[in-house]
Amino acid sequence: MRNIVAFFCMLLTPCYAFAAGFESWHEHHDTATPIWVLPKATAPENMRWTKAQMPGDVASKRFSGPEVCRGCHGSIYDQWKGSMMANSWIDPVFLAVYKKYIADARTETEKSEVAMCSRCHTPSGYLDNNMGRYFQGELSETDRHGISCDICHSVEASVGTGNGAFILNPGDASNGNFGTKFGPRSDSVSPFHATRYSELHSRGDFCGMCHDVGHAHNLMAVENTYTEWRRSPYYTGDPKTSTHCQDCHMRQNPTHPATGSTTLPDSPGFAAPEGMGAKKRDHIWQHYFIGGNFVVTTLLGNKEAARMAQDRLEHALTIQILDQEKPLKKGRAGTLRLKVINSGAGHYLPTGLTFVREMWIHLQVKDAGGNTVFESGALDAKGDIEPNAVVYKTVLGEGGEERSPTFFLPAAFEVLYDKRIPPKGYSLEKYHIEVPADARGPLTVHANINYRSAPQSLINELLGKDAPVLPVFTMGKVEKTIALD
Numbered sequence: 001m002r003n004i005v006a007f008f009c010m011l012l013t014p015c016y017a018f019a020a021g022f023e024s025w026h027e028h029h030d031t032a033t034p035i036w037v038l039p040k041a042t043a044p045e046n047m048r049w050t051k052a053q054m055p056g057d058v059a060s061k062r063f064s065g066p067e068v069c070r071g072c073h074g075s076i077y078d079q080w081k082g083s084m085m086a087n088s089w090i091d092p093v094f095l096a097v098y099k100k101y102i103a104d105a106r107t108e109t110e111k112s113e114v115a116m117c118s119r120c121h122t123p124s125g126y127l128d129n130n131m132g133r134y135f136q137g138e139l140s141e142t143d144r145h146g147i148s149c150d151i152c153h154s155v156e157a158s159v160g161t162g163n164g165a166f167i168l169n170p171g172d173a174s175n176g177n178f179g180t181k182f183g184p185r186s187d188s189v190s191p192f193h194a195t196r197y198s199e200l201h202s203r204g205d206f207c208g209m210c211h212d213v214g215h216a217h218n219l220m221a222v223e224n225t226y227t228e229w230r231r232s233p234y235y236t237g238d239p240k241t242s243t244h245c246q247d248c249h250m251r252q253n254p255t256h257p258a259t260g261s262t263t264l265p266d267s268p269g270f271a272a273p274e275g276m277g278a279k280k281r282d283h284i285w286q287h288y289f290i291g292g293n294f295v296v297t298t299l300l301g302n303k304e305a306a307r308m309a310q311d312r313l314e315h316a317l318t319i320q321i322l323d324q325e326k327p328l329k330k331g332r333a334g335t336l337r338l339k340v341i342n343s344g345a346g347h348y349l350p351t352g353l354t355f356v357r358e359m360w361i362h363l364q365v366k367d368a369g370g371n372t373v374f375e376s377g378a379l380d381a382k383g384d385i386e387p388n389a390v391v392y393k394t395v396l397g398e399g400g401e402e403r404s405p406t407f408f409l410p411a412a413f414e415v416l417y418d419k420r421i422p423p424k425g426y427s428l429e430k431y432h433i434e435v436p437a438d439a440r441g442p443l444t445v446h447a448n449i450n451y452r453s454a455p456q457s458l459i460n461e462l463l464g465k466d467a468p469v470l471p472v473f474t475m476g477k478v479e480k481t482i483a484l485d
């Protein structure tokens with residue numbers, strides 16, 4: 001882990017040189033199109049079809065910093081502080097990629113895609129048109145807090161879902177007006193700020209505002225988490241009976257992962273001190289917002305968030321070795337079948353940044369003497385997954401005649417490959433095995449399913465010989481003894 005810290009510290013070195021002319025990019029970036037407009041019958045009452053907010057529409061000084069909220073909402077603050085959303089701007093991986101894209105973007109389309117990045121990673125910075133100033137080191141403290149309390153709780157309405165479809169209506173903190181906090185309660189009274197019930201906040205459509213990302217220019221699906229959820233059995237067609245993002249991600253606590261394969265427990269208590277007027281609730285919505293990221297959370301010193309991410313990954317799927325259709329025979333080719341079930345995630349596995357994340361099967365078959373009879377999914381000497389492995393991920397392409405695969409999102413045009421496991425669905429994998437004539441039975445089959453935040457080759461490409469080894473996490477494993485005829 002120490003290597004990784006050193007590596008990311010290197011990436012944090014300022015790259016002001018890239019800033020040249022960046023401010024003017026916004027001139028070519030004058031749309032932010034939501035990907036989904038929901039039918040009225042299922043849309044929350046505060047989703048409306050108006051124009052999306054654009055840079056210049058909301059001054060960043062109007063937002064309160066999270067320390068202000070901490071005064072009364074201490075435990076919610078502590079939970080949020082360790083999350084990736086609290087770090088969505090200072091996240092060194094985000095910054096490294098963002099800076100590289102700025103340096104490499106050439107065409108107007110590529111630039112308009114890069115101008116979009118800050119819309120979700122620092123909404124207040126984007127709406128204040130602060131992005132050019134960032135590179136002169138002038139981004140405000142509030143903007144550096146990324147997706148802070150006052151971003152989510154100033155969401156008065158949305159213009160649909162996807163591509164940052166929020167309408168933010170903060171007070172004006174710079175003038176001592178703390179505005180209205182939009183939230184899930186209709187009986188909430190605070191001495192500090194006004195409160196207003198927002199149907200949007202208790203629905204997956206709220207998270208969908210940012211968790212569906214389409215390319216700014218061609219709308220190609222870059223991240224599809226909301227769409228995956230909305231089309232899954234977790235969305236029943238009736239918002240009241242659906243399992244929303246919040247039901248899994250805002251019910252996790254340090255001792256319970258809260259996934260589709262576990263219960264979704266209540267955390268009873270108070271959202272603020274009772275003396276301030278807070279009421280005892282059966283469940284206080286938790287703000288850990290844990291996903292799969294245990295690498296950056298570790299790097300940023302949030303050990304608890306990192307451990308909770310591993311707890312989540314361990315409760316996302318089930319892997320099984322199926323019974324043999326035909327027995328394996330010495331000196332013959334045979335088939336081994338595996339089933340991977342998405343039993344815990346409300347979206348595809350993996351989801352989010354799937355052209356970067358890796359999930360794969362490492363299968364090993366050994367004979368009674370401990371000799372390896374078959375192996376698939378091992379890492380090669382460079383740390384990459386061997387090419388014949390079963391890997392769950394997407395690959396983006398640049399289009400054109402060559403249709404080359406690319407990690408350079410601004411130039412991406414199409415999804416070339418998509419092999420992932422749908423929510424409550426499964427994937428069947430068949431392995432063809434040549435059993436050596438001298439193998440001794442019975443055979444032992446070990447199957448691990450692994451998760452890594454990014455391919456080793458991508459990290460190597462960024463860093464050359466100083467590249468660290470990214471950790472691999474085992475999400476699930478199974479072992480089985482099978483007879484050999």
Ligand code: HEC
Binds near residue numbers: 065149183
């Ligand atoms: C002086 C104390 C105090 C401060 C500071 C404070 N709040 Fe509150 N807040 C409360 C109390 C009390 C409640 C009511 C809790 C309840 O209903 O049980 C509340 C309720 C809320 C709710 C629920 C609203 C609803 O209708 O569902 C939200 C959201 C909220 N606060 C956000 C914030 C944010 C964001 C900040 C920082 C900008 C903040 N609060 C600062 C005391 C405070």
Ligand code: HEC
Binds near residue numbers: 091120223291
């Ligand atoms: C519409 C909202 C939105 C926009 C626009 C957006 N992102 Fe993101 N980004 C997200 C979300 C949501 C995630 C979390 C997904 C996940 O972790 O799998 C994310 C995650 C990432 C990560 C992963 C960080 C890590 O630590 O693993 C990187 C890197 C990233 N984004 C870079 C960018 C860049 C560069 C751009 C502009 C080209 C961009 N994003 C534009 C919403 C957005």
Ligand code: HEC
Binds near residue numbers: 066073081183184
């Ligand atoms: C990513 C968006 C997001 C961020 C960031 C966020 N919240 Fe929330 N918060 C929500 C949502 C959504 C709910 C309601 C969940 C539901 O009803 O399903 C909520 C609920 C609340 C409630 C009501 C809790 C209850 O159960 O009565 C309070 C109070 C609150 N948030 C305060 C804060 C404070 C303070 C911060 C910053 C430390 C913060 N929130 C950060 C999205 C957010």
Ligand code: HEC
Binds near residue numbers: 087088120152210294
């Ligand atoms: C304003 C935009 C925005 C909203 C609204 C939003 N998110 Fe996020 N979320 C992001 C971005 C950007 C990231 C990526 C941060 C990073 O990795 O640098 C992220 C990261 C996450 C992660 C961590 C992913 C990982 O790889 O570990 C989880 C979990 C998450 N969000 C859940 C939610 C849930 C649940 C909601 C709704 C209650 C929500 N988000 C609403 C923008 C948003």
Ligand code: HEC
Binds near residue numbers: 246248344
């Ligand atoms: C049934 C429970 C469940 C629901 C509903 C659910 N999730 Fe998840 N989510 C999980 C589990 C389990 C993981 C860990 C596995 C993984 O990382 O893919 C996860 C991971 C994530 C990640 C991290 C992906 C990565 O590895 O980079 C993000 C981001 C996320 N969820 C956002 C959302 C959003 C947004 C919604 C609603 C549109 C949602 N989730 C609904 C269970 C759920």
